[in-house]
Amino acid sequence: MNSNANPLSAKLTKLLSSSLDDPKLRTSLTALSDFYTVNAVNSRHNLRGDIERRGTEVNYEFLRELEKVNLQFLELEEEMSSMNSLCQEMQDRLNFANDKTITLLEQTDALREQSNLCAVRQTILEAFLDRFTLSESEITILCSTAMDVTPAFFDALEHLEKIHADCNALLITEHQRAGLEIMDSMRTYRSISYDKLHRWMQTECRTMSRPDGMMEVREVTKKAIQALKQDDQFFRAILEELVHVRRNAIFRAFNEALTQGGPGGTPRPIEIHAHDPLRYIGDMLAWLHQTVASEREFLESLLNSSERRSRDRGQAEIKLPKASPLRLVESEQSDADIINALLDKNLEGTSRPLRSRVEQVLVSQANAITAFKISNLIKFYSSTIERAIGPEAALSKTLHELSEASMQVFFDAVGKQSADLLRRPESPGPDLGPPPAMKETVSQLKEIMKSFDTSFVQVDEGNQDFAPILSAVIDPVFQMCEIGATQRNAFDRAIYMMNCLHYVQSALVYPFTKHKVEVLEKQVQEYVDTVVDELHIVLLKQSGISTLIHAMETKEEQTPLSKVPQMDAAAVSSVLTRLDRFLGTVDLDLASWLSKIVSSRLAKEISRQNVKMFVDAYRRLCVAIEDPKNQYENPSSILVRSADDVQMVLVVD
Template identity: 30%
Template sequence: MSASYLQERGTPASQNGISAPVSRGANALSSRIASVLSASYADLDIRDALETLDDRGIQNTAETRRQLRLDVQKDVIQCNGEIVRDFGLVAEQLKRIGTAISSLNSYCADMRGHISAANQETGPVLEEATSLISQRKQVENRQQILHAFSSHFLVSDEESTVLTSTVEPVNEEFFQVLTRVKKIHHDCQVLLGTEDQRLGLEVLEQSSKQLNAAFQKLYRWIQREFKTLDLENPQISASVRRSLRVLAERPTLFQSCLDSFAESRESILSDSFHAALTGSASEEHIATKPIEFHAHDPLRYVGDMLAWAHSTTVSEREALENLFISDGDEIRRSIQAGLESEPWLRGDEDTDVFDGRKALNQLVSRDLTGVARLLRQRTEQVVQSHEDATLAYKVANLIGFYKGTFAKLLGADSEVLDVFDTLEASAMRQFRANMRDYVANVQSDIAVAPADLSPPEFLEEALQMLRVLAKSYDTSVAATDDNGQGFQPVLAEALDPFLSGCENLQKGMEKPDNAIFALNCLFAVKEVLSQYTFASERVSEIDDTIEENVANLTEYQHQYLIHESGLNTLLEALSTNTNSAESLKTIPELEAFKPDALVAASQQLDEFLPSALIDASENLKRLRNRKMIQDITEEAADKFCEDFEIVEGKMMAADDLTYDEDKEDEDQEPGLRDLFPRTSGEIRVLLS
């Protein structure tokens, strides 16, 4: 459009016929063209102007170009007039607003005046109201403090009655109040820490009185409950366990309560034991017959009493176990708290305050004191009224067995075990006394040994008794606990005196009867003791003694073979001879080796050999161990052969030396071997 506008601007001069000099027109045209070409169409003002022209729809005519500026200025003037009118309206509105603001300012000034006057009139009232409000807050705070103090540190009359009155029961409410009073007593430390300690001291004194009364009530209630328990099977209820746990905070009352309970149970168990023994009418519901009526055997009588005591101990322990084991830690803490509040009751600081199992064992032991006393009397009566040593020993072993059982139940420190120790020692004393009386009676009857050299009757009876004692000991716990040391005193009383009697009989015998008699007795003893491992030490000692007697019999048989064969003469002749050549050459000159004597010795040997073993065994025919007879004889025969080899060797050596020197002599005398032809090999064959 701008291009058409320029074209239209360039035509009028030629159309109107206006003449101008050519050079001027050319310059004007070139300057316009240059101006047009130098204009920047990117300028926003130019662009806005061109857009305004387009919006108006103006045609590029001379009239339009002449009127364009006027039209534009007219439009601007009209716009400015409209703006002035609008601002006039605004000014009027602002005037009205100013008038309103002035009115408001006057109203505010009036209100400030009224407010100032009101403040002057209400000032004293507000000050008084503020003071009253502050006082009210102080009163409310004091009221809250008083309520808190009363609710925490004061106990109502109803609660005090529940806590201290013996008419009221010991129930959950009692324990709740007691717990609250204990807390009050503990929290009094806060009150004692203030400047005014009077209130704290009063509350502390009051709470102490209430606690003491409450514990006294609890103590009396527990004693009453103990009296109403089932005596046959006393099961401690939950309320009693809780009461004892709480009462433990007063160790003195707690111990006194246990003492009274122990005394009561001791009396009850003593009566029950007496009823079990005699079947008295005071004991109801007896399930079995009285022990004294059906236990005719003394050992069974003692065993039944011990069994009853053991069964009662187990029942008593089970009934009281929940009291000390399940609540043991709580009781210990309660006692610890009580000792802290009562430091004068403390003992050794290193000892444990409360051991539940130990306390249980001590209480059960005290409950059984009466039973143990009655058991001791009856058992001692049984032991002392019988002269049978085996009965006393069986009773001692039975008591030892139950002592170990009670030690496991009640601990090694139980006082009941002292009774068992006393009974066991008493039974052993009676056993030793009975055995010594029996030995004294036997010794007065001992005269001579039996003709067949068998063990005497008193030893057989003693061994029969020893079998019973060993069997009793073997079934006891001591057989495995002390490695047989506990049986040594029994052997000293029941065996050694009889062996000593056999030794006295042996001293008056000749050989070999004394050794045969000793071996028969020792083998009889060994046969009894070898069945038990706990007697291995004594069996070993018996084996040593047997070996000594076997050696004596072997030597006796050896001497018998030497003398009966005539070899003793040759051995005695060679006793001073050495193995040197000069000494060997003198052997033919010895009296025993002269031809006649040597021939006689050879004949005596030949006559002896066929029946040598039979004759030698005949010497030991009263020895009961047949195998040992054979062994002893064979060993003696071996020694005889060794002696014969010595004689043979020296004779051969002497012959060799003699023949070497006189070998050219044709009329030489016969050698020693010619006169004594038997060889050691032949001897061994004949004596085998």
């Protein structure tokens, strides 16, 4: 039977092909399990009816619930209708009230606008008064002599200055009259307040008389100085007062350091070391150097200088004529310029006692080395202090003049020594070595160079500064040596001067003597050339070929060398047969002649040059003998040794 014709078979096939993983099927089975509890035949037959009955019950229940909702909506509709009626009634009342009060509302709006306008005007007036007027308390702080200068004073003064500056804005508006009136009143208050500040600062300056310059400056004092900068007249007056106090204090402290020493005698008075010129002058200069540093720190603190870390020295300086009050070149100056000017005036009083004491030491000083050390010491402190206070300061000029004076004392002492040497020149000794006077002078020069090397002078400056010193010390000694050696022959005189130059040259080991070493090296080379030339003549004579060389160099060009008298083959051969004996002793002869040269390097150089010159001369002679123009029949029989043989024997590089 065909399975498609059997409904049961088709249904079973459909059921069997259904997937149990279908979510809808699983949900249906879960819902069915809620009311289908008994798996009986009768239950399965009535399954469709049960499901339909249950669906009907659910629909009835849903209708009952909707009926409740409908009743609630009806109640809500009634309440909304009631509220709508109330709202309409209230709207009607509001419209009625609005019609009755519209005039009142218009009056209220007008009054509100007038109130707002008054409030704006009041705000503007208060701002104007705050900006362009001083309060009663500020006027009292600024003008009352009974009130001290406090930070509140500077707050009020700053407000006054701001008002004064803001009045310029009023002068370019239609409120010019108000601006002028306010400016006049502020000018009056300003004059009174600056006069009060000036008088207070004068009193404050009188308390700054401690000599060490390290007083702690109060913040209120710094502010007073900054405020007075706004008025050139008051600022100049205060600086003049400050200079008067500080100059007297430093001058007094310097005299006390010289004659009394520190508190309780420590440190001891500087003048107790007057017997030691270097320490005496060094202590005075060290005191001044320390005072310059401490005074600068004090002034920078007083002026509250922002240039303590980066000093601007490019602006115009403050000119402080010695006999005139402090004057500012421009209305606005950098703090660095002001400080430099104040340092100059404050330290000015130390110049005279320093000068008198240093000059007393120099007058009694005859030792060149001590004079040079003093000059070096003064020059070092002069350059150091000059960088701190400027080259135009009175103390800087004094130190510069003392440095030149001490250097002049040095040159005078050296000149006296040089004159003594030239009056009694020493003759060369048997060894042709440097004379005792030169050794003593070089010993003195070494001490001078050592002092100069430790003086912190830059190398570039040293080359320039030390050159005249070097020349002043050693040039007269060389001149003395030349005068003393005039009676010697050229050979001995050249060796003597070479030894003297080398002795001095070997002592010049500092960078600042480099130029002089080069000059001496050229002079040494000139004497080396002289020794070489003189010794070359001797070697040619001892070897016997000097006559041959002379004949070769002086004959007429057209004349064959063999035709020159005593230059025939036999005569030449006779001379050259003695060459071997000369070559065997030439090394010893050279060592003997050059034994008095102090420098082994120079001796070797002279020996090498002489050997080379001799070989070159002999080579020229060989070439001339072998030249057919000179008509020697058998040159090889004449030349006992070739030039290469002679060079090999003498070992020439």
